Amino acid sequence: MIRSFKSPAAYVQGRDALDQLGDRLAPSGESALVLADADVLEIVGDRAEASLEDADVEPILEEFGGESSEAEIDRLTEIAREADADAIVGAGGGKALDTAKAVRENTGGAMVSVPTIASTDAPTSALSVIYSDEGEFERYWFYVDHPDLVLVDTAVVAGAPVRFFRSGIADAMATWFEADAVRRADGENFFDEEPTHAAHSLSRLCYDLLREHGRSAVQAIERGIVTESVEAVTEANTLLSGLGFENGGIAAAHSVHNGLTQLEATHHATHGEKVNFGIVTQLVLEGRDDAFVDDVVDFSIELGLPVTLGELGVDDPTEDDLERVAQAAVAEGETIHNAFDASAAEVRDALLAADDLGARRRAGD
Ligand SMILES: NC(=O)c1ccc[n+]([C@@H]2O[C@H](COP(=O)([O-])OP(=O)(O)OC[C@H]3O[C@@H](n4cnc5c(N)ncnc54)[C@H](O)[C@@H]3O)[C@@H](O)[C@H]2O)c1
């Protein structure tokens, strides 16, 4: 079998890195379409524009509607074509970046990810997660090309609400558990090939950094400050988790996330929050011992992450709710099949077991 490892061409991270956008993008073109929602434009729009202008790159700023849906991608593709933009810059959370990647797939040229929150591992990957306009998961869209540049300004990340940062930690924790499960099951990475040793090690490094620096980093972000721990966790959430999940493969935690998106009540929860519940569900499916699972759940609680269905918005799930989530999690093509031979009934029971575990640890038992 063939092993493979792919990545963006460049990754840049640090305080005030945003001001380097123009210089770093200039070799790729003379004009750039910057996509960001209204809130993010408010935060980074002027600086991105000034940095591009200083580097003789013509900036075109366009407001992103908020959902990485077909309709939004088509609308923005038209704008990019009319402007004849050489580069597409996505700024914001995972949805803005995924939308910018899709637009670049349609138009060609360079693609730059500017995550303004360390909330997911979307910035580095060569894929987008596509949703309906109502926010239900529809499909993954895979690309040949990775982003040309991922640029993270840690001061901007530190200025965002801490909830996003916590969510990114959950998404990054899943990277290790999923890559490790895939390896044990001889599963495949996102390129339908065998994961490399590098992917497994980077996923482990990701998890180790989170366990070593997670608490102090969250504390620093609550204050809006940048510390070495914030740098370490931002790198784990963004670079290491991104390289790890794509090259190492994902498994049950993300299938459970996708299943949970079926329930309207979870739509206010972030990607990472739903993935966090998926991690514990996966550990139940793996049959991990009590001490192991308790340790992971306790760490989540210390970070302020949701650990029960109720905390995700689903207070009293009906049988039908649970069935919908479980069926969606084991749908054909779901990544759970990469590492688990699990039926809908097994996933439903694991969801309930994870919920009980979370409630027990939350109560301090
Ligand atoms: N393509 C991939 O590889 C991949 C990987 C993981 C997740 N995802 C996708 O990413 C999406 C989730 O991303 P998300 O959790 O970042 O949510 P999101 O993209 O919806 O962003 C959340 C919110 O953060 C706000 N925001 C961004 N920067 C801010 C800042 N500095 N200060 C204040 N607010 C700010 C935005 O305005 C937005 O409302 C999902 O669609 C998920 O499927 C994709």
Ligand SMILES: [Zn+2]
């Ligand atoms: Zn994820």
